[in-house]
Amino acid sequence: MEKIQKNMVLKDFPCLNLERTLFCGQAFRWIRKDDGSFHAVVKDKIIDVKQNGSEIVFENTSDEETKKLIESYFDLKRDYKKICNVLSADKSFKTAFDEYEGIRILKQDSWEALCSFIISQNNNIPRISGIIDRFCKAFGEKLNGEDYTFPTYESLKGITAEELAPLRAGFRAKYIADAVEKLNSGEVSLSEIEKMPIEEARTELCKIKGVGAKVAECTLLYGFGRMEAFPVDVWVKRIMAEMYPEGLPEIFKGNEGIAQQYLFHWRRNLKE
């Protein structure tokens, strides 16, 4: 029997480098398999994707729903080439972009982004991934032998920090519990935040314990696709001091988040 074509293929797609996009510190669940492909669960779908030269192949993506998910998650409708060209008028951005072209902002589930960046505080990336992995295995929905969905806050309703102990998240467990509680009670609403002006959205997110300026900003950028969000961590603080003592250039306006991701990744790989 002839095998039907059921892979979604992108040929010469502008500004999409999987390796860089998936491992630049915005998402924590992607793994690299032995055959060089990348694997993760996005929402309730298992995604396997590989990059062969100018071709990007999403495996087993025949259904329309999965294609729509990929289009949204990888932000495929946005013209990064054009945006980055504008941002490149700034010398520092251009340096970062020339070295790391192909990074896109992933549009993740807002709850997953919120939770992931609560876990990220004062933590390192390998351990963040480990905690999230244990979180999914302990409380997510099993898809098959290895793969679990990210647990919803609805399914965690009433959970205590003690019950989250298996994650070994340390002092962050009580923050996750507080987020679950406030989202379930409606004291904080992600669907409302989605519609809010950014300043108001920041204030809402910061009602959750363990959510400060940085985590709120990451949630808005990676969970809500707010490209004007600009997370400032230790690396970006250094960037600001070293390159933008007078503040961000005007041309970044509306795309501060994209600028941030390139500058962050570039500066972090520079070390010192």
Next chain:
DNA sequence: CGCCAGGTATGAT
């Protein structure tokens, strides 16, 4: 073994 990690809450000046 010590240092540090995509911060934040808390308490002291």
Next chain:
DNA sequence: ATCATACATGGC
């Protein structure tokens, strides 16, 4: 307001 420190855990 601004500043220092603790925080859980484990990667390196």
